Every structure is written in C-alpha cells, then in structure tokens.
Amino acid sequence: xxxxxxxxxxxxxxxxxxxxxxxxxxxxxxxxxxAIEWFVHDQVQxxxxxxxxxxxxxxxxxxxxxxxxxxxxxxxxxxxVSVLTSPEFVPAGGPLRLNFLSRLELEAGDSVSVRLMPxxxxxxxxxxxxxxxxxxxxxxxxxxxxxxxxxxLYGGLACHLxxxxxxxxxxxxxxxxxxxxxxxxxQPVAPAFCVGDPAVGNCPCANFxxxxxxxxxxxxxxxxxxxxxxxxxxxxxxxxxxxGGPAGQPAVLFGGSLxxxxxxxxxxxxxxxPQERLARVHFDATGAAGFGAPLxxxxxxxxxTRGHYQLWYRSPGGACASGSNFSSGVxxxxx
Numbered sequence: 001x002x003x004x005x006x007x008x009x010x011x012x013x014x015x016x017x018x019x020x021x022x023x024x025x026x027x028x029x030x031x032x033x034x035a036i037e038w039f040v041h042d043q044v045q046x047x048x049x050x051x052x053x054x055x056x057x058x059x060x061x062x063x064x065x066x067x068x069x070x071x072x073x074x075x076x077x078x079x080x081v082s083v084l085t086s087p088e089f090v091p092a093g094g095p096l097r098l099n100f101l102s103r104l105e106l107e108a109g110d111s112v113s114v115r116l117m118p119x120x121x122x123x124x125x126x127x128x129x130x131x132x133x134x135x136x137x138x139x140x141x142x143x144x145x146x147x148x149x150x151x152x153l154y155g156g157l158a159c160h161l162x163x164x165x166x167x168x169x170x171x172x173x174x175x176x177x178x179x180x181x182x183x184x185x186x187q188p189v190a191p192a193f194c195v196g197d198p199a200v201g202n203c204p205c206a207n208f209x210x211x212x213x214x215x216x217x218x219x220x221x222x223x224x225x226x227x228x229x230x231x232x233x234x235x236x237x238x239x240x241x242x243x244g245g246p247a248g249q250p251a252v253l254f255g256g257s258l259x260x261x262x263x264x265x266x267x268x269x270x271x272x273x274p275q276e277r278l279a280r281v282h283f284d285a286t287g288a289a290g291f292g293a294p295l296x297x298x299x300x301x302x303x304x305t306r307g308h309y310q311l312w313y314r315s316p317g318g319a320c321a322s323g324s325n326f327s328s329g330v331x332x333x334x335x
C-alpha cells in the first residue's frame with residue numbers, strides 16, 4: 001500500500017548509478033492480495049498482513065507484530081528469530097537492486113536483516129543486503145533502495161529474499177518491522193547514465209536519442225556503450241561495445257570521475273576532469289565498435305572503486321552541426 005514516506009538510499013556497498021536501466025522485476029509485491037506464497041515458513045505466525053490502524057500503521061503491510069493490544073513483536077523471556085521469506089526467483093548473474101518500504105520499531109538489543117538466500121545445496125553463503133544499522137528505527141515509513149553488485153555470484157540459482165527479526169526476549173514492545181512495496185530487479189553490469197533524455201531536456205539542439213543513448217547525431221540515433229561480462233577485476237572479462245555511432249567515424253573511449261553534465265558540441269559531457277583517454281576506435285559500417293580487450297585491464301580497475309566511461313566521436317553533418325558528439329556513459333562498480 002502506497003504511503004507518504006521519507007527517502008533513504010543506501011547500498012551494498014556502492015551508490016546507485018545515475019539513470020540505471022529498468023528491468024522486469026524478479027519480485028514485485030504490495031501485500032494487498034494475500035501474498036500467500038510469502039508466508040510458508042514454519043514461523044509464519046510471527047509475520048502477517050496488517051489491517052488498517054494496526055499498531056498505528058495502514059493496512060496492507062507485512063508485519064512482524066505478534067499482537068496489537070498491546071503492540072508487541074516478541075514473547076519474553078524467549079529469544080528467537082521471526083522470518084518472512086519471498087517466493088523463489090532466479091537472478092541473471094549481475095547486480096541486483098532491491099527497493100521496499102520499511103517501518104522499524106525495535107528495542108535496544110534486537111536486530112533485523114534482509115538477505116539473499118541461495119538454495120541449500122549451494123556452497124555460497126547468504127548475502128546480507130541490509131541490517132537495522134542501515135534503517136531508521138523511529139516507526140516512520142521510509143523508502144529503502146539497495147544495490148548489490150556482489151549478487152553476481154548467485155546468477156542461475158533458485159534464490160529467496162529473507163527478512164529476519166531477531167528478538168532477545170526482553171520486552172519486545174512495538175511492532176518490530178513492517179515492509180511493503182517490495183521490488184527486486186536485475187541490474188546491468190554497466191548501467192547507463194548521461195543519456196540524451198527528452199524528459200530532462202539535456203541535448204544542445206533538442207537532438208534527443210532513444211532510451212539509454214546519448215544525444216542523437218542524426219534525426220533519431222545516438223551512440224551508447226553496453227557492457228557484457230563480470231565486474232570482478234580478477235575475472236577481467238567485462239568488455240564494452242559502442243553502438244549507434246556514425247559509420248566509419250573515429251571515436252575515443254575515456255574515463256574519469258562523475259562530473260556535472262555539460263552541454264558540449266552536439267552532446268552532453270558527464271565525465272569530470274581529469275579525464276583519461278583509454279582507446280581509439282572507428283565505428284564500422286553498422287555503427288558499432290569494440291575495444292579489443294577486456295576493460296578491467298585496460299583501465300587498471302581496482303576492486304571497491306567505481307569507474308565512469310564515455311565515448312567522444314566525430315559526427316560530420318551532425319544534428320547541431322558542431323562536428324562531434326558523445327555517447328551516453330556507463331558506470332561500473334568494480335569488485
């Protein structure tokens with residue numbers, strides 16, 4: 001159920017890239033229609049869907065409260081974990097993005113967590129996505145966004161999300177944890193940013209590109225970078241390809257820190273100074289160009305850092321007649 005809320009964004013362990021691509025959700029649940037498949041754990045009685053006004057909350061939230069008169073989420077002196085488990089889903093093998101609404105009301109000594117759970121036959125451990133330390137413990141609704149680059153190892157496995165409330169058995173007054181509007185999506189390994197978007201109006205002569213493209217170099221087409229492979233530096237298998245460029249024209253791949261978007265020539269420059277030139281290429285007859293080597297070695301990537309990459313290219317007779325343009329950029333969280 002949608003409710004006015006505060007906004008909180010946190011990550012595991014990187015900031016969310018700008019204008020990340022939107023994919024079909026692996027999970028999407030608002031708990032308005034029973035959500036029976038979420039309530040299959042043997043401790044199901046510790047989570048339920050709220051009725052309007054329950055513990056001061058609207059209806060249609062998943063709640064760990066045991067009762068509302070008084071509102072408590074545990075039974076002293078017993079210490080235990082109450083569990084809410086999502087239906088099964090299979091990640092594609094890249095980063096995951098999790099969004100949900102959270103209301104947290106815990107006593108000191110208690111804790112919560114949300115984890116990505118692999119199948120029991122897997123040798124991978126559960127991946128902790130967030131704990132109570134990442135949330136605001138004041139009972140007010142807030143929007144949570146988590147980006148988990150490390151979820152790439154779980155690709156192809158039948159996984160679940162698990163929301164846990166750990167009680168220490170002392171009082172447990174309040175509703176504990178309530179969640180709503182859960183959305184989990186696969187993220188591309190190299191999400192686009194700095195796109196030529198008509199909604200933003202950020203192209204020099206209204207030469208907007210298609211989704212995820214930079215500003216158009218002709219009447220409809222802009223260039224973009226796409227990534228394939230893993231963001232793990234040790235694997236060194238992530239390759240970028242440029243698409244949608246003007247046939248036969250030269251281009252330069254460059255990288256650097258995220259800068260203030262600046263209108264320049266026929267496009268938008270989003271990489272701040274200092275910029276590092278990484279490779280020179282020519283677009284082929286189809287408007288595509290590869291860079292001949294995996295990106296991690298090309299840029300000397302370091303685990304735990306974020307890289308921003310963009311392409312400059314010549315565009316004779318381009319939409320704004322300046323002679324050159326930029327692709328959209330990509331942001332990569334190196335692991």
